[in-house]
Amino acid sequence: MARxxxxxxxxxxxLLEVDGKVQTALCRCGHSNNKPYCDGTHARVGFQADEKVAxxxxx
Numbered sequence: 001m002a003r004x005x006x007x008x009x010x011x012x013x014x015l016l017e018v019d020g021k022v023q024t025a026l027c028r029c030g031h032s033n034n035k036p037y038c039d040g041t042h043a044r045v046g047f048q049a050d051e052k053v054a055x056x057x058x059x
Contacts, residue, residue: 001058010051013038 005017006026013025025038029047032039 003058004056005053006055008049008052008054011048012042014054 003017003019007015007017008028009015013028015025016023026036027034027038027042028049029042029045031041031045031047033041
């Protein structure tokens with residue numbers, strides 16, 4: 001079974017992990033020019049938010 005997690009990184013994007021490996025980073029700040037994917041703009045605009053696990057499941 002695959003272990004899937006979505007982790008909200010502190011002051012950064014949502015990371016989609018499958019079996020412990022990051023598959024993609026999704027924009028959480030709303031400023032990416034490549035939505036829904038993170039392009040690093042959060043660092044430039046000073047986005048701030050806590051780190052937490054948003055979703056975790058096994059399939």
